[in-house]
Amino acid sequence: MEAVDFFLRLxxxxxxxxIAAEIFARMGLPAxxxxxxxxxxxxxxxxxxxxxxxxxxxLGNIGVILLLFQxxxxxxxxxxxxxxxxxxxxxxxxxxxxFAAAYxxxxxxxxxxxxxxxxxxxxxxxxxxxxxxxxxxxxxxDRGHVARVVLGAAIIDDVIGVIVLAFLIQYSRHKGSVELxxxxxxxxxxxxxxxxxPVIGPAIERLLSRVYGMSRTQGMVSxxxxxxxxxxxxxxxxxxxxxxxxxxxxxxMLSGNPAFGIKKSGAEKAAFSIAADAExxxxxxxxxxxxxxxxMVGASVDLRAIDFRSPGFWEFAVVITAIAMAAKLMAGIxxxxxxxxxxxxxxxxxxRGEVGLIFAKTGLGFRIFDQTTYASVIFVVxxxxxxxxxLLRPLMEEKGPxxx
Amino acid sequence: MEAVDFFLRLxxxxxxxxIAAEIFARMGLPAxxxxxxxxxxxxxxxxxxxxxxxxxxxLGNIGVILLLFQxxxxxxxxxxxxxxxxxxxxxxxxxxxxFAAAYxxxxxxxxxxxxxxxxxxxxxxxxxxxxxxxxxxxxxxDRGHVARVVLGAAIIDDVIGVIVLAFLIQYSRHKGSVELxxxxxxxxxxxxxxxxxPVIGPAIERLLSRVYGMSRTQGMVSxxxxxxxxxxxxxxxxxxxxxxxxxxxxxxMLSGNPAFGIKKSGAEKAAFSIAADAExxxxxxxxxxxxxxxxMVGASVDLRAIDFRSPGFWEFAVVITAIAMAAKLMAGIxxxxxxxxxxxxxxxxxxRGEVGLIFAKTGLGFRIFDQTTYASVIFVVxxxxxxxxxLLRPLMEEKGPxxx
Numbered sequence: 132m133e134a135v136d137f138f139l140r141l142x143x144x145x146x147x148x149x150i151a152a153e154i155f156a157r158m159g160l161p162a163x164x165x166x167x168x169x170x171x172x173x174x175x176x177x178x179x180x181x182x183x184x185x186x187x188x189x190l191g192n193i194g195v196i197l198l199l200f201q202x203x204x205x206x207x208x209x210x211x212x213x214x215x216x217x218x219x220x221x222x223x224x225x226x227x228x229x230f231a232a233a234y235x236x237x238x239x240x241x242x243x244x245x246x247x248x249x250x251x252x253x254x255x256x257x258x259x260x261x262x263x264x265x266x267x268x269x270x271x272x273d274r275g276h277v278a279r280v281v282l283g284a285a286i287i288d289d290v291i292g293v294i295v296l297a298f299l300i301q302y303s304r305h306k307g308s309v310e311l312x313x314x315x316x317x318x319x320x321x322x323x324x325x326x327x328x329p330v331i332g333p334a335i336e337r338l339l340s341r342v343y344g345m346s347r348t349q350g351m352v353s354x355x356x357x358x359x360x361x362x363x364x365x366x367x368x369x370x371x372x373x374x375x376x377x378x379x380x381x382x383x384m385l386s387g388n389p390a391f392g393i394k395k396s397g398a399e400k401a402a403f404s405i406a407a408d409a410e411x412x413x414x415x416x417x418x419x420x421x422x423x424x425x426x427m428v429g430a431s432v433d434l435r436a437i438d439f440r441s442p443g444f445w446e447f448a449v450v451i452t453a454i455a456m457a458a459k460l461m462a463g464i465x466x467x468x469x470x471x472x473x474x475x476x477x478x479x480x481x482x483r484g485e486v487g488l489i490f491a492k493t494g495l496g497f498r499i500f501d502q503t504t505y506a507s508v509i510f511v512v513x514x515x516x517x518x519x520x521x522l523l524r525p526l527m528e529e530k531g532p533x534x535x
Numbered sequence: 536m537e538a539v540d541f542f543l544r545l546x547x548x549x550x551x552x553x554i555a556a557e558i559f560a561r562m563g564l565p566a567x568x569x570x571x572x573x574x575x576x577x578x579x580x581x582x583x584x585x586x587x588x589x590x591x592x593x594l595g596n597i598g599v600i601l602l603l604f605q606x607x608x609x610x611x612x613x614x615x616x617x618x619x620x621x622x623x624x625x626x627x628x629x630x631x632x633x634f635a636a637a638y639x640x641x642x643x644x645x646x647x648x649x650x651x652x653x654x655x656x657x658x659x660x661x662x663x664x665x666x667x668x669x670x671x672x673x674x675x676x677d678r679g680h681v682a683r684v685v686l687g688a689a690i691i692d693d694v695i696g697v698i699v700l701a702f703l704i705q706y707s708r709h710k711g712s713v714e715l716x717x718x719x720x721x722x723x724x725x726x727x728x729x730x731x732x733p734v735i736g737p738a739i740e741r742l743l744s745r746v747y748g749m750s751r752t753q754g755m756v757s758x759x760x761x762x763x764x765x766x767x768x769x770x771x772x773x774x775x776x777x778x779x780x781x782x783x784x785x786x787x788m789l790s791g792n793p794a795f796g797i798k799k800s801g802a803e804k805a806a807f808s809i810a811a812d813a814e815x816x817x818x819x820x821x822x823x824x825x826x827x828x829x830x831m832v833g834a835s836v837d838l839r840a841i842d843f844r845s846p847g848f849w850e851f852a853v854v855i856t857a858i859a860m861a862a863k864l865m866a867g868i869x870x871x872x873x874x875x876x877x878x879x880x881x882x883x884x885x886x887r888g889e890v891g892l893i894f895a896k897t898g899l900g901f902r903i904f905d906q907t908t909y910a911s912v913i914f915v916v917x918x919x920x921x922x923x924x925x926l927l928r929p930l931m932e933e934k935g936p937x938x939x
Contacts, residue, residue, distance in 0.1 A: 134596045135772040141597075142765040145758040156751040186590050192538045193545075347560040348673075350822030354549040357823055361546040368539040412819040418754030419761055419820055 132186060140181050141190075141423075147173050148422040156269075163265040164520055166422050170429020181430055191427040194420030195261050196364045196378035201417060202264055202282065203328075203382015204410055205274065214276070217465050218283025225284060225462030225480050226291045229255035232454045241447055246303055247504065250494040253299050254508050255455045257292030257486035259516060260285040260375070261424065263479050266520040272527045280466050281479040286325075286379065292486045296493065303497045320370040324380055332384035335359075339409075353416065356385075356409045385409060431488055432513050438503065447507045452514045456481050475526040481519035487512040536590065544585050545594075545827075551577050552826040560673075567669040568924055570826050574833020585834055595831040598824035599665050600768045600782035605821060606668055606686065607732075607786015608814055609678065618680070621869050622687025629688060629866030629884050630695045633659035636858045645851055650707055651908065654898040657703050658912050659859045661696030661890035663920060664689040664779070665828065667883050670924040676931045681876050685883040688866070690729075690783065696890045700897065707901045724774040728784055736788035739763075743813075757820065760789075760813045789813060835892055836917050842907065851911045856918045860885050879930040885923035891916040 147169040155165030173180040181187060230252035237248035263285060267273040343351055364377030438444055456478075463477025491508045494500035500508065551573040559569030577584045585591060634656035641652035667689060671677040747755055768781030842848055860882075867881025895912045898904035904912065 132593065134593060134778060135769045137593045137596070138600075138765040138769045138772075138778070142762040142769070145762045145765075149752070149755065149758050149762075152752045153750065162752045186593065189536065189538060189541045189590065192541070196542075346557065348553070348556045348566045350819075350826070351553065353819040353822040354553050354826065358546040358549045358553075361542040361549075365539050365542045365546070368542075374538060374542070412822075415754075415757045415816040415819050416823055418757040418816075422754070422758065 137186065140187070143173060143180055144169075144187060144423055144426045145419070148426050152422070162269055163262055163425055164517060166425035167262075167429035167516065170426035171432050171434065172429075173426070174430030174432070176430075176433035176435055181426075187423055187430075188427050190420060191424035192374065193361075194417070194422070194424035195375055196360055197413065197417040198261055198264065198421050198424070199375045199378035200360050200382040200413065201410070202273075203379040203384075204386045205382075214280045214283055217280045217467060219287060220465035221280060221284035221462045221476065221480065222287035222291065224465065225258065225459050226256050226288050226295075228461055229455055229458035230295070232458055233451055236450055236454060240450065243504070244499070246299075246497075247494070247499045249299055249302070250490055250499050251451065251504075251508060253292070253295050254487045254490040254494075254512065255451070255458070255483060256295050256490075257289050257483065258285040258459070258480045259482040259487070260289060262428075262482040262516055263519070265421075265425070266482075266523060267479065267527070270524060270527045276468065277466060277472050277476050277479065281476050284462070284476075284480060286376070288480075289375070289486060292490075296486070296490060299490075300493065300497075303499060324367065324370065324376065325383070328380040328383040329386070332386065335384050352409050352412045356381075356413055357416065359384075428488075428516075432509055433506070438506070441503070444503060444507055444510075447504075448510045448514070451507070451511045452518075455483065455511055455515050456518060471526060475523060478519050478523040478526065481522075482516045483512045487515075541590065544591070547577060547584055548573075548591060548827055548830045549823070552830050556826070566673050567666055567829055568921060570829035571666075571833035571920065574830035575836050575838065576833075577830070578834030578836070580834075580837035580839055585830075591827055591834075592831050594824060595828035596778065597765075598821070598826070598828035599779055600764055601817065601821040602665055602668065602825050602828070603779045603782035604764050604786040604817065605814070606677075607783040607788075608790045609786075618684045618687055621684045621871060623691060624869035625684060625688035625866045625880065625884065626691035626695065628869065629662065629863050630660050630692050630699070632865055633859055633862035634699070636862055637855055640854055640858060644854065645847075647908070648903070650703075650901075651898070651903045653703055653706070654894055654903050655855065655908075655912060657696070657699050658891045658894040658898075658916065659855070659862070659887060660699050660894075661693050661887065662689040662863070662884045663832075663886040663891070664693060666832075666886040666920055667923070669825075669829070670886075670927060671883065671931070674928060674931045680872065681870060681880050681883065684870050685880050688880075688884060690780070692884075693779070693890060696894075700890070700894060703894075704897065704901075707903060725780070728771065728774065728780065729787070732784040732787040733790070736790065739788050756813050756816045760785075760817055761820065763788075832892075832920075836913055837910070842910070845907070848907060848911055848914075851908075852914045852918070855911070855915045856922075859887065859915055859919050860922060875930060879927060882923050882927040882930065885926075886920040887916045891919075 148166040151165035151169035151172075152162035153165070155168070156162045172178060175182055232252075233255050234248045234252035237243040237251040238245060243251070258281075260282070263281060264273060264278075267278050267281075272278055339355065342355065360378050360381045362377075363381045364374040367377035367380065368374050459480040460474065460477035462480055463473045463475070466473050466476040488509065491500065491505055491512065494508070495502075495505045552570040555569035555573035555576075556566035557569070559572070560566045576582060579586055636656075637659050638652045638656035641647040641655040642649060647655070662685075664686070667685060668677060668682075671682050671685075676682055743759065746759065764782050764785045766781075767785045768778040771781035771784065772778045863884040864878065864881035866884055867877045867879070870877050870880040892913065895904065895909055895916065898912070899906075899909045
């Protein structure tokens with residue numbers, strides 16, 4: 132790509148995201164949905180001003196990792212562990228129910244092959260944590276009890292989603308022979324990865340504090356923190372887990388929150404002030420990259436691939452969307468609190484995003500999906516992403532989650 | 536490129552640049568040269584960990600534009616105009632002398648073709664403003680009299696360099712028929728572009744101030760300012776001028792310095808505080824992108840393409856390097872002040888970078904350069920870039936430029 136093309140497209144992404152976010156915010160809709168809508172409009176499905184698989188996907192990946200870093204920095208591990216059981220129950224229910232229901236509906240109502248039906252089910256497994264969290268943050272509800280349970284559950288079902296995808300790819304390649312060991316290994320890695328982050332955090336903070344003190348050049352904070360985030364994302368990927376897990380782990384390390392009740396020494400408190408400075412420096416970088424991610428989520432929805440006049444398309448899309456919403460709603464039953472909180476948690480889990488789209492693309496790649504099924508599945512992902520925040524907003528706004 | 540590859544390479548660029556910059560700073564060498572050296576080492580010429588023409592070139596281009604934006608923000612147009620005559624004289628001398636001397640030496644001593652000799656001359660025309668300014672900034676000498684003259688001259692010779700390149704490309708294609716009109720048109724555009732920036736600056740600041748006030752979403756400052764910079768860079772490119780000119784113009788607009796002595800109203804002062812906030816938010820973004828540019832400058836030097844045992848290579852490289860240094864040194868004569876300041880200005884103008892490398896690559900592309908000449912020319916560019924800061928440093932440090 133020529134430099135000038137790159138500049139123009141990047142500016143187009145940033146400006147259109149900004150304008151759409153403002154319009155949506157003024158209409159009382161979540162700003163993030165505006166950014167996704169901007170991506171749909173300028174993406175290859177409509178105006179075709181940007182491509183769906185390009186340098187901007189990579190830049191958007193940095194954005195979503197930085198988003199998870201910020202989330203990690205604000206996560207209090209002690210409180211996350213406190214809601215761990217609820218999160219795990221929500222996650223497992225939110226994986227099993229939509230997978231089973233969508234699989235059964237696809238095979239028995241819509242007559243799909245077993246492989247195709249399983250891929251449809253897989254699409255509905257993972258919550259799009261980025262969209263959910265941005266919505267909660269827009270509503271200033273990202274620190275409450277519901278948000279913590281949902282965050283934990285979304286992390287868990289993202290991991291399960293990746294494992295399910297690995298299984299389905301094996302299934303598609305070998306027709307039935309699936310290895311259990313790699314999946315269990317991955318699960319073990321993840322537990323170590325996330326468990327270790329808050330424990331080694333203080334040591335990392337002390338190290339960074341010493342490096343900053345020795346530095347004779349400018350710009351140390353931005354580059355070293357961003358590098359740490361990128362390396363942990365790559366490490367996470369190397370272990371077979373989603374990249375975003377690395378960003379989250381980096382945030383946990385630098386969160387400055389006491390890990391498992393361990394009190395901080397004076398040196399650790401000094402290091403924490405450096406971590407706070409890091410957060411301040413990373414914020415503008417995140418503000419630049421994060422909208423790129425959501426625009427690219429929108430840009431990967433190809434409106435042209437959908438035949439809106441086909442009744443089969445609508446039946447499939449409506450049924451699967453209903454399953455997608457209802458199944459996650461029922462998963463919210465495990466959240467402790469009022470009915471309102473259970474419903475809010477269910478809707479918060481509803482958006483499917485990146486992982487769902489990866490399922491859809493993989494299904495297309497293996498020729499398990501035809502173009503119509505592919506388009507329908509993408510439509511379902513988009514609908515969950517659009518419906519969830521609309522349903523969530525009145526619940527969270529009218530009366531917030533249980534105060535801490 | 537896979538996301539994980541991208542993360543690892545970006546982290547490699549940032550970390551290696553940071554380590555090399557620290558080592559150079561401790562050895563008393565300019566940090567920026569450390570970053571370039573890091574690029575040589577990890578680039579395709581040595582370890583081959585990153586490619587020379589990749590996504591990172593584009594990200595580096597953002598970096599150099601942000602660098603020029605920061606320079607523009609700190610530029611006082613009134614003072615720049617005050618040194619305009621000196622800058623113009625330095626620039627024109629610094630273009631004519633090295634071009635003529637290198638052309639004559641290449642054609643008559645080294646027996647090159649007329650076209651090849653002119654391309655060698657063209658390589659020496661443009662000062663690498665990015666490297667010069669970073670060196671001056673590292674020495675905290677980027678606001679003095681010498682720095683202002685050099686900045687003005689470097690901007691002017693960059694423009695002349697681009698015009699010369701356009702001429703040489705026409706010459707190579709049409710064997711002698713060169714159109715004067717487009718070149719003059721470009722010159723006119725540039726004058727309008729840079730002249731208008733500080734005049735319309737206050738209006739832009741007022742507009743931004745109003746937009747910020749209306750905003751209901753987060754991250755407005757980072758995205759809008761970066762977009763403005765990108766759009767002006769693209770506009771500059773569209774007019775046939777270098778991209779970096781747009782970043783500089785954006786900086787001039789938001790510099791908050793009175794343009795041509797026009798006093799500010801109260802509203803403009805309020806707007807300026809927003810511009811100051813913008814600078815604070817752009818700084819971490821610049822700290823992330825700017826090192827990428829310098830690493831990529833290093834990565835484009837291919838050590839393997841140089842046959843270090845050929846005597847012809849060394850004769851050519853040494854003679855042309857000497858011409859490159861001496862000619863810019865003589866251009867410094869126009870700087871008002873002590874001999875020390877004239878010499879400092881000359882050395883500050885000596886580094887050739889991006890534009891020089893574009894000449895070299897274009898020469899190779901038109902098969903006007905063979906591989907040896909190409910390697911020699913790149914070596915000369917690298918030598919000017921390495922020598923200039925080394926020579927400049929003692930001059931600037933022992934005793935600073937004339938105080939304002």
